[in-house]
Amino acid sequence: xxxxxxxxxxxxxxxxxxxxxxxxxxxxxxxxxxxxxxxxxxxxxxxxxxxxxxxxxxxxxxxxxxxxxxxxxxxxxxxxxxxxxxxxxxxxxxxxxxxxxxxxxxxxxxxxxxxxxxxxxxxxxxxxxxxxxxxxxxxxxxxxxxxxxxxxxxxxxxxxxxxxxxxxxxxxxxxxxxxxxxxxxxxxxxxxxxxxxxxxxxxxxxxxxxxxxxxxxxxxxxxxxxxxxxxxxxxxxxxxxxxxxxxxxx
Amino acid sequence: xxxxxxxxxxxxxxxxxxxxxxxxxxxxxxxxxxxxxxxxxxxxxxxxxxxxxxxxxxxxxxxxxxxxxxxxxxxxxxxxxxxxxxxxxxxxxxxxxxxxxxxxxxxxxxxxxxxxxxxxxxxxxxxxxxxxxxxxxxxxxxxxxxxxxxxxxxxxxxxxxxxxxxxxxxxxxxxxxxxxxxxxxxxxxxxxxxxxxxxxxxxxxxxxxxxxxxxxxxxxxxxxxxxxxxxxxxxxxxxxxxxxxxxxxxxxxxxxxx
Amino acid sequence: xxxxxxxxxxxxxxxxxxxxxxxxxxxxxxxxxxxxxxxxxxxxxxxxxxxxxxxxxxxxxxxxxxxxxxxxxxxxxxxxxxxxxxxxxxxxxxxxxxxxxxxxxxxxxxxxxxxxxxxxxxxxxxxxxxxxxxxxxxxxxxxxxxxxxxxxxxxxxxxxxxxxxxxxxxxxxxxxxxxxxxxxxxxxxxxxxxxxxxxxxxxxxxxxxxxxxxxxxxxxxxxxxxxxxxxxxxxxxxxxxxxxxxxxxxxxxxxxxxxxxxxxxxxxxxxxxxxxxxxxxxxxxxxxxxxxxxxxxxxxxxxx
Numbered sequence: 001x002x003x004x005x006x007x008x009x010x011x012x013x014x015x016x017x018x019x020x021x022x023x024x025x026x027x028x029x030x031x032x033x034x035x036x037x038x039x040x041x042x043x044x045x046x047x048x049x050x051x052x053x054x055x056x057x058x059x060x061x062x063x064x065x066x067x068x069x070x071x072x073x074x075x076x077x078x079x080x081x082x083x084x085x086x087x088x089x090x091x092x093x094x095x096x097x098x099x100x101x102x103x104x105x106x107x108x109x110x111x112x113x114x115x116x117x118x119x120x121x122x123x124x125x126x127x128x129x130x131x132x133x134x135x136x137x138x139x140x141x142x143x144x145x146x147x148x149x150x151x152x153x154x155x156x157x158x159x160x161x162x163x164x165x166x167x168x169x170x171x172x173x174x175x176x177x178x179x180x181x182x183x184x185x186x187x188x189x190x191x192x193x194x195x196x197x198x199x200x201x202x203x204x205x206x207x208x209x210x211x212x213x214x215x216x217x218x219x220x221x222x223x224x225x226x227x228x229x230x231x232x233x234x235x236x237x238x239x240x241x242x243x244x245x246x247x248x249x250x
Numbered sequence: 251x252x253x254x255x256x257x258x259x260x261x262x263x264x265x266x267x268x269x270x271x272x273x274x275x276x277x278x279x280x281x282x283x284x285x286x287x288x289x290x291x292x293x294x295x296x297x298x299x300x301x302x303x304x305x306x307x308x309x310x311x312x313x314x315x316x317x318x319x320x321x322x323x324x325x326x327x328x329x330x331x332x333x334x335x336x337x338x339x340x341x342x343x344x345x346x347x348x349x350x351x352x353x354x355x356x357x358x359x360x361x362x363x364x365x366x367x368x369x370x371x372x373x374x375x376x377x378x379x380x381x382x383x384x385x386x387x388x389x390x391x392x393x394x395x396x397x398x399x400x401x402x403x404x405x406x407x408x409x410x411x412x413x414x415x416x417x418x419x420x421x422x423x424x425x426x427x428x429x430x431x432x433x434x435x436x437x438x439x440x441x442x443x444x445x446x447x448x449x450x451x452x453x454x455x456x457x458x459x460x461x462x463x464x465x466x467x468x469x470x471x472x473x474x475x476x477x478x479x480x481x482x483x484x485x486x487x488x489x490x491x492x493x494x495x496x497x498x499x500x501x502x503x504x505x506x507x508x
Numbered sequence: 509x510x511x512x513x514x515x516x517x518x519x520x521x522x523x524x525x526x527x528x529x530x531x532x533x534x535x536x537x538x539x540x541x542x543x544x545x546x547x548x549x550x551x552x553x554x555x556x557x558x559x560x561x562x563x564x565x566x567x568x569x570x571x572x573x574x575x576x577x578x579x580x581x582x583x584x585x586x587x588x589x590x591x592x593x594x595x596x597x598x599x600x601x602x603x604x605x606x607x608x609x610x611x612x613x614x615x616x617x618x619x620x621x622x623x624x625x626x627x628x629x630x631x632x633x634x635x636x637x638x639x640x641x642x643x644x645x646x647x648x649x650x651x652x653x654x655x656x657x658x659x660x661x662x663x664x665x666x667x668x669x670x671x672x673x674x675x676x677x678x679x680x681x682x683x684x685x686x687x688x689x690x691x692x693x694x695x696x697x698x699x700x701x702x703x704x705x706x707x708x709x710x711x712x713x714x715x716x717x718x719x720x721x722x723x724x725x726x727x728x729x730x731x732x733x734x735x736x737x738x739x740x741x742x743x744x745x746x747x748x749x750x751x752x753x754x755x756x757x758x759x760x761x762x763x764x765x766x767x768x769x770x771x772x773x774x775x776x777x778x779x780x781x782x783x784x785x786x787x788x789x790x791x792x793x794x795x796x797x798x799x800x801x802x803x804x805x806x807x808x809x810x811x812x
Contacts, residue, residue, distance in 0.1 A: 058334075058337070058338045059337060059338075060334065060337060060338075060506065060507045061506050061507075078340045078341060078342045079340055080340075081338060081339060081340045082340045084338070086334075086335060086338035087335075088331065088334050088335060088338075090331055092330045092331040092332055093332055093335070094260060094264070094330075094332055095330075096263065096264055096267045096268070097260070097263065101263070105256055105259070105260055106335075106339060108252055108253075108255075108256035108259075109252070109253050109256050109257075109336075109339045109340065109341050110339065110340065111252055150335070153335060154335075163338075288654075290653055290654050290657055291653055291657070291677060291681075291683060291686040291690075292683075292686060293650055293653070293681065293683070293686075295650060296650050296651060296653060296654060297651070298572060298651040299572075299651070299654040299655065391626075432620075432623060433580065433582040435616055435617060435619075435620070436582045436616075437582070453619075454619070458619055458623065460623070460626075461622070461623050461626050462626070463626075463627075464626050464627070466575075466576035466627050466628050467576070467626070467627065467628065469576065470572075470575035470576045470628060470638070470639060471575075471638070471639060471640070472575070472576070472628055472639045473639065473640075475625055475626060476625065479622065479625040479626075482622070483622075483626070
């Protein structure tokens with residue numbers, strides 16, 4: 001299996017602002033591989049290092065040591081991001097632009113030809129059901145509409161790898177279903193999806209493999225069935241792996 | 251280059267969709283028209299005071315637009331979190347900085363074009379002449395000066411925490427250079443060492459923005475600036491804006507964006 | 509104080525007491541000499557600082573007279589102590605010395621040398637051609653008028669603003685009517701000003717060709733000068749001798765033109781008492797006396 005996404009002993013340390021406190025280790029030597037065509041779930045409690053991992057993969061934060069690669073290219077090179085799409089957790093876009101203008105702007109950065117750009121914009125706005133609002137400025141959109149614009153911009157370049165940071169956060173059940181459908185559709189097209197989420201039920205239903213990270217360390221990686229093992233569901237397995245004991249435990 | 255032009259295009263769209271330019275332009279027109287309606291000894295040919303007031307308003311407005319538009323570019327992107335989806339694209343940080351600079355500078359150029367067209371119409375209404383080459387020189391020098399200011403402000407926006415503090419500091423610095431920049435060497439002569447050396451160093455290090463202020467030549471109908479010196483002044487401006495842009499790119503490269 | 513009624517009554521009581529206090533204080537405020545509420549908008553908004561602005565605009569007018577070529581506070585301004593637009597009227601003491609063409613001095617470094625191509629670099633006067641050396645455009649001196657008008661509005665007590673404005677209106681703009689209006693406004697604000705009366709007399713004599721009115725006004729100026737001059741301090745007296753000389757010599761010329769030579773001689777003698785060049789005036793007196801002598805005795809040959 002060709003590794004679309006790969007990290008090698010990825011370590012990220014942040015210098016603490018407090019004089020007496022040591023540096024904070026956000027990632028402690030992460031080794032990760034995601035193959036082509038996989039839907040990969042990246043799980044962990046708050047502060048585990050999920051967002052830090054994504055920040056390194058997207059070039060926002062340089063690693064302290066180790067390396068990360070996308071399509072075999074070091075993530076520090078902008079060309080590594082030519083074939084990816086990214087949907088951040090909190091979606092904010094230029095409020096003075098319309099959805100159409102925003103997509104056209106991002107398409108230009110990807111270097112898409114004009115004819116293809118217009119075709120993709122029509123396709124994507126139809127997919128995310130924003131055709132009726134394409135000429136309205138984004139500042140007039142509801143939160144759900146902004147989330148859908150975010151999804152559209154993540155798909156503008158027809159990416160081979162989609163990186164989603166908590167894609168269903170803040171969405172109603174209908175919105176969450178839409179996102180699941182899109183992920184499934186991308187999988188059927190042979191795309192790779194790498195996403196983090198707290199909705200373990202959804203992860204269980206769409207992911208091929210998952211990784212669980214806790215306090216900057218990789219705790220488990222494998223197929224959903226392997227991780228779940230003898231537990232009733234993924235949630236129980238997750239809690240055990242991160243070392244959480246319920247108050248109702250015998 | 252496509253990336254740079256794409257970023258610049260968004261900046262220009264932002265400028266003409268915000269109210270700042272229209273407000274300043276209308277205020278300038280209103281003040282000039284009121285001043286033009288004043289009866290001065292029943293002589294309708296008096297025009298230089300009007301040119302001076304108009305050019306002063308043009309300069310003030312252009313400085314406000316240049317500094318406030320540029321000062322909020324990167325901080326607004328960070329605050330609104332639009333920086334993340336942008337940098338997740340195949341766009342280098344240097345391309346982003348240069349794109350922002352180009353957008354702000356071209357936007358300033360477009361506003362200057364509107365202002366100078368109005369100025370030309372106003373002065374032609376009384377003087378019945380239109381010294382196009384003189385206006386071209388003045389407007390071009392003014393635009394290149396704004397390029398230096400935009401580059402300085404962009405660097406400042408990466409160094410200072412808030413757009414307001416960046417804008418205030420830049421206004422003070424630019425005001426200082428325009429008023430006393432030319433005379434700093436004379437001031438240095440009156441001081442003792444080591445302050446004298448420090449002031450001399452500042453005199454040679456700062457961009458002499460007052461070179462680009464040729465309002466007196468326009469107001470009082472002086473002949474054209476020799477084209478050689480005009481071109482050298484533009485090169486001088488390009489040199490300084492390259493320095494500030496390089497600084498901005500280097501600083502931004504090291505910044506964490508999330 | 510929980511009851512809204514109590515609160516309302518307290519509010520009404522406060523309003524009534526404020527109104528009563530205002531009514532009581534208003535007459536005192538109106539009578540107070542420092543009140544800025546009366547007077548024009550500049551007085552109300554700026555107070556006494558309007559004189560600073562007036563002075564700035566007066567200097568601005570001189571800057572316009574030089575088409576922008578003017579010293580800053582960092583340059584050598586010894587040759588600009590008296591504004592040239594006033595000195596050229598001939599009616600003020602010229603305190604200038606030094607080089608008016610080269611106040612910038614030699615170039616100090618490459619930045620200074622380069623920068624001199626981007627601002628006015630030559631000494632010119634608007635009435636002498638300006639930057640284009642175009643004498644046909646000598647009425648461009650009109651461009652100094654807005655700043656003089658503004659200066660006069662801001663500081664109505666500055667006599668020189670009126671006399672300079674009127675001079676250029678009359679001399680270059682051929683606008684005697686406006687000059688007349690300016691001088692009359694000056695007299696309303698400065699009723700004892702002999703400078704304004706002198707300039708008014710010039711207007712009547714040179715523009716309106718009305719010697720009788722000119723005589724009346726100049727003689728009034730002389731009377732005012734004689735009344736005010738003894739009350740001035742020695743420094744002010746030195747500055748005020750020229751105007752008396754001007755009044756007296758102009759009256760002398762007027763009387764000479766009218767054929768009243770004895771009266772002309774008297775006026776020249778009055779001028780001689782205050783003049784810094786009494787020998788030149790003596791020549792005029794001698795000339796008139798000879799003329800008088802010729803009339804009485806036609807046999808005498810002229811000395812010159």
